[in-house]
Amino acid sequence: xxxxxxxxxxxxxxxxxxxxxxxxxxxxxxxxxxxxxxxxxxxxxxxxxxxxxxxxxxxxxxxxxxxxxxxxxxxxxxxxxxxxxxxxxxxxxxxxxxxxxxxxxxxxxxxxxxxxxxxxxxxxxxxxxxxxxxxxxxxxxxxxxxxxxxxxxxxxxxxxxxxxxxxxxxxxxxxxxxxxxxxxxxxxxxxxxxxxxxxxxxxxxxxxxxxxxxxxxxxxxxxxxxxxxxxxxxxxxxxxxxxxxxxxxxxxxxxxxxxxxxxxxxxxxxxxxxxxxxxxxxxxxxxxxxxxxxxxxxxxxxxxxxxxxxxxxxxxxxxxxxxxxxxxxxxxxxxxxxxxxxxxxxxxxxxxxxxxxxxxxxxxxxxxxxxxxxxxxxxxxxxxxxxxxxxxxxxxxxxxxxxxxxxxxxxxxxxxxxxxxxxxxxxxxxxxxxxxxxxxxxxxxxxxxxxxxxxxxxxxxxxxxxxxxxxxxxxxxxxxxxxxxxxxxxxxxxxxxxxxxxxxxxxxxxxxxxxxxxxxxxxxxx
Amino acid sequence: xxxxxxxxxxxxxxxxxxxxxxxxxxxxxxxxxxxxxxxxxxxxxxxxxxxxxxxxxxxxxxxxxxxxxxxxxxxxxxxxxxxxxxxxxxxxxxxxxxxxxxxxxx
Numbered sequence: 001x002x003x004x005x006x007x008x009x010x011x012x013x014x015x016x017x018x019x020x021x022x023x024x025x026x027x028x029x030x031x032x033x034x035x036x037x038x039x040x041x042x043x044x045x046x047x048x049x050x051x052x053x054x055x056x057x058x059x060x061x062x063x064x065x066x067x068x069x070x071x072x073x074x075x076x077x078x079x080x081x082x083x084x085x086x087x088x089x090x091x092x093x094x095x096x097x098x099x100x101x102x103x104x105x106x107x108x109x110x111x112x113x114x115x116x117x118x119x120x121x122x123x124x125x126x127x128x129x130x131x132x133x134x135x136x137x138x139x140x141x142x143x144x145x146x147x148x149x150x151x152x153x154x155x156x157x158x159x160x161x162x163x164x165x166x167x168x169x170x171x172x173x174x175x176x177x178x179x180x181x182x183x184x185x186x187x188x189x190x191x192x193x194x195x196x197x198x199x200x201x202x203x204x205x206x207x208x209x210x211x212x213x214x215x216x217x218x219x220x221x222x223x224x225x226x227x228x229x230x231x232x233x234x235x236x237x238x239x240x241x242x243x244x245x246x247x248x249x250x251x252x253x254x255x256x257x258x259x260x261x262x263x264x265x266x267x268x269x270x271x272x273x274x275x276x277x278x279x280x281x282x283x284x285x286x287x288x289x290x291x292x293x294x295x296x297x298x299x300x301x302x303x304x305x306x307x308x309x310x311x312x313x314x315x316x317x318x319x320x321x322x323x324x325x326x327x328x329x330x331x332x333x334x335x336x337x338x339x340x341x342x343x344x345x346x347x348x349x350x351x352x353x354x355x356x357x358x359x360x361x362x363x364x365x366x367x368x369x370x371x372x373x374x375x376x377x378x379x380x381x382x383x384x385x386x387x388x389x390x391x392x393x394x395x396x397x398x399x400x401x402x403x404x405x406x407x408x409x410x411x412x413x414x415x416x417x418x419x420x421x422x423x424x425x426x427x428x429x430x431x432x433x434x435x436x437x438x439x440x441x442x443x444x445x446x447x448x449x450x451x452x453x454x455x456x457x458x459x460x461x462x463x464x465x466x467x468x469x470x471x472x473x474x475x476x477x478x479x480x481x482x483x484x485x486x487x488x489x490x491x492x493x494x495x496x497x498x499x500x501x502x503x504x505x506x507x508x509x510x511x512x513x514x515x516x517x518x519x520x521x522x523x524x525x526x
Numbered sequence: 527x528x529x530x531x532x533x534x535x536x537x538x539x540x541x542x543x544x545x546x547x548x549x550x551x552x553x554x555x556x557x558x559x560x561x562x563x564x565x566x567x568x569x570x571x572x573x574x575x576x577x578x579x580x581x582x583x584x585x586x587x588x589x590x591x592x593x594x595x596x597x598x599x600x601x602x603x604x605x606x607x608x609x610x611x612x613x614x615x616x617x618x619x620x621x622x623x624x625x626x627x628x629x630x631x632x
Contacts, residue, residue, distance in 0.1 A: 086622070089619060099620075099626060103629045103630065103631050104631065105631045106631070122590050122594065124550055128548075128549070253589075257587075257615035
């Protein structure tokens with residue numbers, strides 16, 4: 001029997017764990033990271049979409065690329081990442097038992113960081129144990145890690161960012177998403193994510209939830225019904241869909257068992273058990289830290305900063321960094337973190353009813369109910385502008401902390417200003433050169449290039465397009481509105497792809513001028 | 527600590543519900559009705575439910591049904607969700623074969 005000694009043991013090789021190990025290793029700490037999965041990166045490698053935020057938050061970079069960068073950085077700094085290594089216990093005095101292969105290994109560490117993340121919540125409607133009822137995260141794992149299509153016709157329960165993002169990824173994978181539902185009266189995630197789904201023609205049912213899933217040995221259909229303000233079903237409001245897959249995206253719960261079993265003081269808020277921590281993730285036991293979703297559900301961008309804050313504090317705790325330098329570093333990181341926690345979706349605004357934007361503009365109610373801004377509503381936002389020549393139209397109508405579009409335009413056509421949550425403005429009198437960089441830079445795919453008249457009676461709309469196969473120049477089809485309904489016939493006049501666009505294709509379609517402010521998606525005939 | 531007799535009086539007798547046959551813990555196949563009945567017999571904590579019915583004691587260790595169970599306890603006993611202690615966390619945190627648990631690296 002022997003006990004292996006390590007300076008820093010990190011449990012979980014996701015965004016928080018890797019960032020912490022990197023930050024600590026920079027000061028000279030020797031770190032080892034255990035992860036129970038066969039692939040590192042946690043959720044990052046499932047995130048095929050571009051991230052929000054500003055440059056310092058790695059905005060407009062796709063999640064899996066951020067994951068690759070973190071792994072490379074970790075390797076360069078000598079961080080040891082051990083996969084298929086399940087931490088089964090955390091005992092007093094920082095003793096850790098890890099299952100690797102067919103044996104268990106005892107470790108002792110000078111410092112421990114728990115970054116075990118979260119697991120998906122479930123709801124138990126009738127039929128919930130049938131094969132075909134899966135977590136949205138599971139669908140994402142199947143599609144993006146293992147390249148398996150989860151089903152053909154999918155129903156999504158939950159309209160938070162997970163439900164919305166996974167729905168658009170299901171569409172990208174070639175699944176038919178028949179509908180999204182949420183027991184809440186409004187869409188929980190970013191409006192821009194909802195709009196990506198709505199403009200392909202997928203309906204949203206708010207104040208609705210699953211009544212029953214049917215099938216003998218697998219899912220064959222689902223019945224949903226409307227609920228009242230006490231979440232009780234309203235008789236006679238049932239709707240039925242024939243589907244083979246149900247995705248459940250109803251929130252996440254921190255996986256904090258390791259901390260709890262070690263006797264760390266826990267906090268219980270709204271049924272979520274999280275450790276009591278200071279800003280660096282230091283728990284009630286000196287030398288044990290927590291970062292990322294296990295310390296409170298947020299998203300990968302904040303998990304990475306939290307990890308860095310913990311890593312810096314751990315370096316100081318282990319004597320590799322003076323407490324002054326660490327404090328200074330943590331202050332800087334905290335500023336970056338708080339800039340991500342601004343806007344309508346900030347933690348303190350959770351559950352609040354917000355009627356107007358920071359600019360005093362009435363929020364689109366239709367966006368919250370049906371997932372798209374109506375043709376009448378869009379004109380009141382500063383990203384909307386009319387001009388004959390090509391110009392950007394920014395359909396970003398909620399205050400979220402994100403600003404890559406501003407720096408994407410070298411011509412000053414887009415302005416957000418100092419506050420990264422401000423709505424983007426399509427600048428009057430600016431000259432757009434039709435480079436398309438803004439369209440590709442928008443993580444919400446909410447920027448369109450519009451030219452009102454390119455020949456008599458016709459104009460052009462350029463849309464971001466992340467589906468395969470790409471249309472070709474000269475292809476016919478239909479232009480769809482923000483609601484996903486057919487507006488008119490259209491012809492594709494240009495298809496642009498470029499390394500600088502990073503996987504987002506720019507598809508230009510010609511539509512009659514009367515539809516120029518309405519056409520926002522393309523559907524091939526057949 | 528809850529005064530069990532007082533609580534039982536307050537919540538009244540067990541009244542069957544239409545969905546009592548719904549599974550809550552799928553690993554150990556425990557239904558909503560079984561949990562509700564147990565609460566009406568004087569069980570007041572998740573910990574006791576685990577010992578009595580084995581719900582949350584299977585392969586996933588309550589990772590799936592833990593929240594659902596707490597919600598049922600809260601509703602049935604008319605107490606806020608936050609007041610219900612979640613289950614105790616113990617080693618092993620993940621299921622592990624006895625053969626491996628006993629096979630310590632030499």
